[in-house]
Amino acid sequence: MSTNNAVDIEAEAADMCCASCGIAEVDEIKLTKCDSCDLVRYCSDKCQLDHRMQHKVMCKERAAELRDEILFRQPESTHY
Secondary structure (H helix, E strand, C coil), X not given: CCHHHHHHHHHHHHHXXXXXXXXXXXXXXXXXXXXXCCCCEECCHHHHHHHHHHHHHHHHHHHHHHHHHHHHHCCHHHCC
């Protein structure tokens, strides 16, 4: 197994678990993505609040990257 494949599998597994408590997404438990960065998922508002201090820096960096991607995808005529 290549290193990239192992990283992809690990990232996919993390997408299916709450970033705070680690509970897996199953039929009765739906995880919601962080609205700002889409990098992590949470099973509840409480877990999102509990994990906020750990996630804050990474979230702000990724949110800035996403805003830049959106900006640079716009046609040049929309830049002022």
